Amino acid sequence: MELDFSKLDGLVPAVVQDFATGEVLMLGFMNREALAATLATGAVTFYSRSRQTLWRKGEQSGHQLRLRELRVDCDADAVLVRVETIGPGVCHQGYRSCFFRRLEPDGLVQPVAERVFDPAQVYRQEGER
Amino acid sequence: MELDFSKLDGLVPAVVQDFATGEVLMLGFMNREALAATLATGAVTFYSRSRQTLWRKGEQSGHQLRLRELRVDCDADAVLVRVETIGPGVCHQGYRSCFFRRLEPDGLVQPVAERVFDPAQVYRQEGER
Numbered sequence: 001m002e003l004d005f006s007k008l009d010g011l012v013p014a015v016v017q018d019f020a021t022g023e024v025l026m027l028g029f030m031n032r033e034a035l036a037a038t039l040a041t042g043a044v045t046f047y048s049r050s051r052q053t054l055w056r057k058g059e060q061s062g063h064q065l066r067l068r069e070l071r072v073d074c075d076a077d078a079v080l081v082r083v084e085t086i087g088p089g090v091c092h093q094g095y096r097s098c099f100f101r102r103l104e105p106d107g108l109v110q111p112v113a114e115r116v117f118d119p120a121q122v123y124r125q126e127g128e129r
Numbered sequence: 130m131e132l133d134f135s136k137l138d139g140l141v142p143a144v145v146q147d148f149a150t151g152e153v154l155m156l157g158f159m160n161r162e163a164l165a166a167t168l169a170t171g172a173v174t175f176y177s178r179s180r181q182t183l184w185r186k187g188e189q190s191g192h193q194l195r196l197r198e199l200r201v202d203c204d205a206d207a208v209l210v211r212v213e214t215i216g217p218g219v220c221h222q223g224y225r226s227c228f229f230r231r232l233e234p235d236g237l238v239q240p241v242a243e244r245v246f247d248p249a250q251v252y253r254q255e256g257e258r
Binding site: 001007008013015017021022023024026027039040049069070071072073074075078079080091092093095098099100101102103105107108109112 | 130136137142144146150151152153155156168169178198199200201202203204207208209220221222224227228229230231232234236237238241
């Protein structure tokens with residue numbers, strides 16, 4: 001199976017979903033190597049656009065994502081990564097999901113979740129996730 | 130609330146999730162205008178990269194997506210669009226979800242869903258969704 005990495009300069013968007021609850025946890029990007037590493041090891045690995053390197057989720061925090069199922073969409077230009085989470089949350093701001101805010105039609109933003117861990121206790125360096 | 134459209138040349142990835150079941154249905158992209166139209170009308174609207182135009186989901190098929198809740202991620206560079214679906218499925222190939230195939234570690238692809246409608250009955254023109 002060949003994915004189409006051409007539309008985003010070598011990347012595909014990777015939607016991460018909790019296998020047990022269905023909650024959407026985050027959106028990352030994978031290049032060919034990150035996808036291969038994810039499939040080979042079961043430890044979900046992204047390509048960091050800011051650091052321009054592979055990034056195995058949880059390499060600093062310990063909050064790894066264990067692959068349970070990888071889905072491919074109709075155009076083969078996006079993947080859905082269904083995971084088991086290790087640790088309380090995936091967001092570097094301390095939430096279970098990165099999608100912890102609601103945008104209302106009037107532009108106001110409402111938090112919809114509580115912090116589940118203290119990022120300062122987990123992340124030693126800015127940008128390391 | 131200002132989203133960060135700068136990382137993908139004016140676009141943000143938009144993950145579409147069934148509000149009722151949690152199923153991830155598709156991934157699209159929104160520019161500023163598509164996001165504004167979605168929030169203003171409640172009819173989920175994307176930016177089509179291939180046609181370079183706004184694309185209100187269901188404009189031909191009738192399979193609209195009604196906005197129930199719009200979430201923003203921590204970096205404000207992706208959105209989670211929680212929807213009510215009108216019609217049997219969102220995929221132009223006739224499936225409920227565009228993520229209807231599983232990619233196995235050995236590279237084999239397994240279908241994980243059945244077709245729920247006949248695309249030839251619904252879509253008159255290639256590229257119109």
